[in-house]
Amino acid sequence: MRKKVVVLVGVLLAIAAAAQADIGEDFEPGGVALLGSGSYYMDLGPVLDPTSQYTSGRLSVSPEVDFFFLRDTAIFVDPYLTYSSTQNDTSNIDRVLYYGASAGAVRYFVSNPRAQSGLVPSVGAAVGFELDPGVGDRISGYEATDNSLFTYAEANLILRANYFFNDRLAAYVSIVPRVWYTLTGTDASGATVTLQADQRFSADIGVYFGVGFWIPRSKESF
Numbered sequence: 001m002r003k004k005v006v007v008l009v010g011v012l013l014a015i016a017a018a019a020q021a022d023i024g025e026d027f028e029p030g031g032v033a034l035l036g037s038g039s040y041y042m043d044l045g046p047v048l049d050p051t052s053q054y055t056s057g058r059l060s061v062s063p064e065v066d067f068f069f070l071r072d073t074a075i076f077v078d079p080y081l082t083y084s085s086t087q088n089d090t091s092n093i094d095r096v097l098y099y100g101a102s103a104g105a106v107r108y109f110v111s112n113p114r115a116q117s118g119l120v121p122s123v124g125a126a127v128g129f130e131l132d133p134g135v136g137d138r139i140s141g142y143e144a145t146d147n148s149l150f151t152y153a154e155a156n157l158i159l160r161a162n163y164f165f166n167d168r169l170a171a172y173v174s175i176v177p178r179v180w181y182t183l184t185g186t187d188a189s190g191a192t193v194t195l196q197a198d199q200r201f202s203a204d205i206g207v208y209f210g211v212g213f214w215i216p217r218s219k220e221s222f
Contacts, residue, residue, distance in 0.1 A: 021167040021216075023120065024113025030217030033066035033074065035172070037210030058084035062208070068217075072108045077101060078126065083135075093138040102128025102156060117164045124158035130180075134188055147190040151183045162212065174208045 026033070038061040045054030062080035069075060081099040088094070104126025112118060130153075134146025160174040182200040185193035 022114050022116065023118065023164050023167050023214075024110055024115075025216040026168065026214035027068060027072045027074075027108050027110055027113075028216055029068050029070060031068040032215045033068075033212055034063075034215070035066065035210055035212035036061070036063040037174075037208045038062065053087060053089040056084070056086040058082065062210075064210075064212075066106060072110055073105065074108075075103070075105050076124070076126070077103045078128075091138065091141040095135045095137055096132075097135045098130055098132040100128055100130030100152075100154075102126040102154065104156070104158075106158065106160075108162075115164075116167050120162045120164060120170070122158075122160045122162060124156075124160070126156045126158065128154045128156065130154060144188070146188045148186055148188045150185040150193075153181045153183055155179050168214050170212045170214070172210055172212060174210070175205065176208065177203070177205045179203050 025031075039059075041056075041058045043054075043056040045056070046052045060080070060082040062078060064076055064078040066074035066076040079099070079101040082097070084096045086094045104124055106122050106124030108120055108122045110120055130151070132148075132150040132152070134148035136146045137144050156176055156178045158174055158176050160172050162170045162172040164170040180202045182195055182202075185195060187193055
C-alpha cells in the first residue's frame with residue numbers, strides 16, 4: 001500500500017511539474033502575443049470654484065499583436081486612437097481626435113527561458129501613419145464645422161520592460177521616442193495648408209503602461 005501511495009504522489013508531482021510552462025516557450029516561432037494599453041484622464045478643474053465650468057477629458061486605446069517568426073523576434077501591428085474634449089465653459093468646447101497604426105519588429109531578451117516569471121526587456125522599431133481630422137468645436141455656443149485634416153508619417157523606437165507574473169501574463173512599461181513628418185494638411189475651411197520643410201518635422205516621447213498575454217504555438221504548453 002505504501003508503495004502505491006509513493007507511486008501516486010510521484011505521478012501527481014510529475015503532472016504538476018509538466019503543467020508548469022516556461023516563459024521561454026512564449027517566444028518560439030509561430031507564437032502570438034496580445035498586448036494593449038489604454039487610459040482615461042479627466043481634469044475637473046478648480047473644484048472649489050463654484051463659477052468654474054472647466055473640464056477636460058481624454059481617452060486613449062492602443063492594442064498590439066506580435067507574431068513570432070524567429071525565436072525571441074516578432075513582427076507587430078499597433079493601431080491606436082485618442083479622443084479629447086476640453087470645456088472652458090458650456091459655450092466653448094475644444095475637441096481633438098487622432099488615430100493611426102504602426103508596424104515593425106521587436107526583439108525580446110530572455111535571460112532565463114526556463115523561468116515561470118521574471119523580467120524580459122525588449123527593443124523594437126516601427127513606422128506608421130496617423131490621421132488628425134477635425135471633429136468640430138463649440139464656439140460661443142455654436143457648433144462650428146471643422147473640415148481640417150492633417151496626415152503624418154512617424155518612426156518609433158520602443159524600449160520596453162515586460163514583467164511576467166506567470167508563464168503567460170505580463171505587465172509592461174514602454175518608453176517610446178517618436179519622430180513625426182507632416183505629409184498633408186488642410187485647415188478648418190478645407191483649404192490646403194502650406195508648410196515649409198522645417199515645419200514638417202516634430203518629435204515627442206511617451207511613457208505607456210499595459211498588459212500582455214502570450215499564446216505559444218506549442219500545444220504542450222497549455
